Amino acid sequence: MMRGWETGLLINPGPFMPSLPESTPLHLFVADEDPSIRRACCEIARMEGMVAHEADLCARSRELLLARGADAVLVDEKIATGAGCVVLEELRRMRPDLAVVWMTSASTVQLAIEALRFGASDYLVKPFTAEELAVVLRRLARRRNLDTASRGLRERLRAGQGNMLGQSPEMEKVFRILGRVAQSTHPVLILGESGTGKELVARAIHANGPGAGKPFVPVDCGSLAPTLIESELFGHVKGAFTGAHRPSDGLLVAAGSGTVFLDEIAELPLELQAKLLRALQEKEVRPLGGSHAVPIRARVLAATHQDLAGMVEQGKFRRDLYFRLNVVKLTLPALRERKEDIPLLAAHFLERNSREMAREFRLSAETLAFLAEYAWPGNVRELSNAIDRACNLCSGATIEMGEMTTSIRDSWMQARASQEPARDQTGWTATVETLAEMEKRAILTTLDQVHGDKMLAARLLDIGKTTLYRKLKEYGLTS
Numbered sequence: 001m002m003r004g005w006e007t008g009l010l011i012n013p014g015p016f017m018p019s020l021p022e023s024t025p026l027h028l029f030v031a032d033e034d035p036s037i038r039r040a041c042c043e044i045a046r047m048e049g050m051v052a053h054e055a056d057l058c059a060r061s062r063e064l065l066l067a068r069g070a071d072a073v074l075v076d077e078k079i080a081t082g083a084g085c086v087v088l089e090e091l092r093r094m095r096p097d098l099a100v101v102w103m104t105s106a107s108t109v110q111l112a113i114e115a116l117r118f119g120a121s122d123y124l125v126k127p128f129t130a131e132e133l134a135v136v137l138r139r140l141a142r143r144r145n146l147d148t149a150s151r152g153l154r155e156r157l158r159a160g161q162g163n164m165l166g167q168s169p170e171m172e173k174v175f176r177i178l179g180r181v182a183q184s185t186h187p188v189l190i191l192g193e194s195g196t197g198k199e200l201v202a203r204a205i206h207a208n209g210p211g212a213g214k215p216f217v218p219v220d221c222g223s224l225a226p227t228l229i230e231s232e233l234f235g236h237v238k239g240a241f242t243g244a245h246r247p248s249d250g251l252l253v254a255a256g257s258g259t260v261f262l263d264e265i266a267e268l269p270l271e272l273q274a275k276l277l278r279a280l281q282e283k284e285v286r287p288l289g290g291s292h293a294v295p296i297r298a299r300v301l302a303a304t305h306q307d308l309a310g311m312v313e314q315g316k317f318r319r320d321l322y323f324r325l326n327v328v329k330l331t332l333p334a335l336r337e338r339k340e341d342i343p344l345l346a347a348h349f350l351e352r353n354s355r356e357m358a359r360e361f362r363l364s365a366e367t368l369a370f371l372a373e374y375a376w377p378g379n380v381r382e383l384s385n386a387i388d389r390a391c392n393l394c395s396g397a398t399i400e401m402g403e404m405t406t407s408i409r410d411s412w413m414q415a416r417a418s419q420e421p422a423r424d425q426t427g428w429t430a431t432v433e434t435l436a437e438m439e440k441r442a443i444l445t446t447l448d449q450v451h452g453d454k455m456l457a458a459r460l461l462d463i464g465k466t467t468l469y470r471k472l473k474e475y476g477l478t479s
Contacts, residue, residue: 220264235287
């Protein structure tokens with residue numbers, strides 16, 4: 001057994017906590033002036049199922065770290081704050097996801113702050129026990145696994161899996177948060193206007209979380225009478241009310257370790273808010289008319305299009321329940337706030353209709369311009385419905401403005417009219433855009449909307465790829 005004063009570690013021969021299972025082991029490098037400390041740390045890391053190497057952060061060691069794909073570096077502060085600091089900064093630039101854990105001999109809050117300020121992921125105070133090191137290493141492994149899972153989820157969402165599409169900065173932020181919260185079991189409060197896809201987000205969280213494969217139970221809190229909601233959520237015993245001929249578990253129990261999605265949570269009556277709060281706090285429910293509590297394991301996600309914080313201030317929603325549900329808040333952007341996603345969404349809805357109806361559909365340049373300019377008060381749901389309707393009404397392959405609903409066309413025309421320049425006494429506007437200028441504007445706007453994807457732009461504009469390249473050459477925009 002190694003002695004603490006020789007290694008800087010206080011070795012406790014007691015049993016280790018079981019290590020976190022991993023698909024691929026974490027690669028750890030240990031940098032310390034004392035070879036015995038390096039060996040001890042590597043030994044403990046290997047006992048945790050990791051691949052561990054000794055390092056001194058010289059040029060050769062740095063090349064080794066990069067070549068072997070280090071996930072984390074356990075480094076003594078004397079090395080990290082000296083010449084090795086430059087090496088660490090270079091490694092972090094080349095490997096932004098590299099985790100750095102400082103080993104220090106001074107136990108102060110200021111040191112911890114300094115370590116974190118220098119980019120450390122964690123720190124250890126010498127002499128530390130094997131168990132303390134093991135806990136930090138497990139934390140690194142768990143964080144690495146979470147980051148890997150989050151990146152995978154973000155890529156799947158970005159590719160449109162789960163019917164969530166978007167490349168805008170606003171949607172990238174949503175995907176980033178989704179990638180994090182999906183891995184936990186904490187409540188999530190999903191906010192956003194009607195039609196932004198709150199239930200899609202809830203389903204994505206469920207499908208990529210620990211309860212995937214278990215039931216996903218949506219509950220519309222605004223569509224049922226209070227007595228029915230209470231029975232639906234919490235269950236009832238036989239004879240609890242007229243018509244209760246048999247007992248019911250309630251959805252919070254029946255979901256098992258799945259997910260219960262409380263849509264329009266703002267509509268839940270105050271008296272039921274108190275009962276829901278107790279259920280979330282105590283992890284159990286008492287069925288209507290019952291005398292015994294029943295444990296629950298389901299994850300709860302909630303959503304609303306209303307200003308829940310404002311309702312709390314007005315006394316219309318319980319403050320304690322708001323904070324209980326608002327462990328993580330995810331606000332979905334309105335479609336008008338991410339207009340660069342409209343061509344991508346439109347192409348997705350067109351492809352869906354083409355597949356279902358066994359017909360090819362395209363958008364005319366005027367229709368595409370309309371889609372990009374319209375405010376879409378009903379958000380993605382309104383866009384989806386508008387394209388579905390247009391595809392059903394369209395007699396040919398190209399969807400013209402005439403296939404759009406009258407209310408949408410009128411709203412768009414009114415908005416365009418309000419932006420038109422004033423006419424002179426002859427009735428003509430001061431400036432008239434030629435057909436060539438209109439064509440150029442439509443092409444350049446479409447390319448901008450689809451982030452330069454020429455194939456997608458040509459399909460949306462209903463022109464051939466060769467024609468698009470020829471036009472771009474005329475505009476002097478070929479590269």
